[in-house]
Amino acid sequence: MPESDLDLLIDAARQAGEIALYHKAKGLEVQHKADDAGPVTQADFAVDKALREALTAARPDYGWLSEETRDTPDRLGRERVFIVDPIDGTRSFVNGETTWAHSLAVVNQGRVTQGVVYLPEMDLLYSASRAQGAFCNGERLSVSDISDIHAARILATKPNMDPQHWRQDVPGFTRSHRPSLAYRLCLVAQGRYDAMLTFRPSWEWDIAAGALILSEAGATVTDRKGDFLRFNNAIPQTAGVIGAGAELHGQIAERLVYTD
Structure with missing residues (x-):
């Protein structure tokens, strides 16, 4: 089991990528959410299930919030919560594009403490822990200095x-x-x-x-x-x-x- 929350998120994001790509290769079954909220596929649900099982098994005292899981008030009483989008950019995913991502975070009393965004088809893994910098595939990130x-x-x-x-x-x-x-x-x-x-x-x-x-x-x-x-x-x-x-x-x- 990964020792740190960040390592846990990184491992889970990579596993999510394998699941999503498997379903994409097999052929996607596309549904449309109510109120024009966008498409959803069996891959979204499979990734959500796998992430929920892996992350909450590793941290059973953490709450859970995900786009593809029915929300409950239980998370509001938890000190730490996983906040997850199984596939961010499902339209791109369905359309065969590469700019979709898995987004995983740990929140402690309202503040994000660890975050991972992984784009499997581009092999880009962005990560950060609070007060420890941000990285993409191990390279430290820095915003531009444009001020105009x-x-x-x-x-x-x-x-x-x-x-x-x-x-x-x-x-x-x-x-x-x-x-x-x-x-x-x-x-x-x-x-x-x-x-x-x-x-x-x-x-x-x-x-x-x-x-x-x-x-x-x-x-x-x-x-x-x-x-x-x-x-x-x-x-x-x-x-x-x-x-x-x-x-x-x-x-x-x-x-x-x-x-x-």
């Missing part, structure tokens, strides 16, 4: 560029997109992009691991109001996410319009 919002490369969906979200003109940054929120956070941690943002309510399982990885790479990570993120909430969502180096984050935050 108009020169920044931003990961965001097109609706975030609607003028209603911005106090003045929409900033002149270059926008790109990746379907997986976990991967977006990690790409900014890696310095390949300068910031990521999403204004929609964000599910905790999509962002818990990536938020720690990005923070440990030197970024400021908050919700769209500028509040620092807390996890294992009764309703497991945050008010969006903004992640960037401190100066760029400040420039983004001061230009945003926020209404409840």
Whole structure:
């Protein structure tokens, strides 16, 4: 049994990758969730089951929160909780793309302490422990030092560029997109992009691991109001996410319009 929570998450993420790739090779059975919540496959459920069994067996006193497991209030009384997205970016997974990920985190009293984001088809394993830095395949990560919002490369969906979200003109940054929120956070941690943002309510399982990885790479990570993120909430969502180096984050935050 792995001694540390981080080692436990890394081992589980790699096993999840094997399961997902097995089902993908066999042929996916695609269902669609209610309320246009997106597709789900037998691979999502198989990965969820395997992760839940392995992680809770190793840490039976930890709670559990996952996109593909029915939520119960039991986790709210636990000091530590696993927060997991079995496959983040299921649409990409179904479409034969490579930018889908497994996202696994441990939260202690609302703060993420360990996080792993693994992209099996790209062999990218991002990881972090609080106060110990962030890494990709063993290489330490650091956010970019871009401080001019108009020169920044931003990961965001097109609706975030609607003028209603911005106090003045929409900033002149270059926008790109990746379907997986976990991967977006990690790409900014890696310095390949300068910031990521999403204004929609964000599910905790999509962002818990990536938020720690990005923070440990030197970024400021908050919700769209500028509040620092807390996890294992009764309703497991945050008010969006903004992640960037401190100066760029400040420039983004001061230009945003926020209404409840």
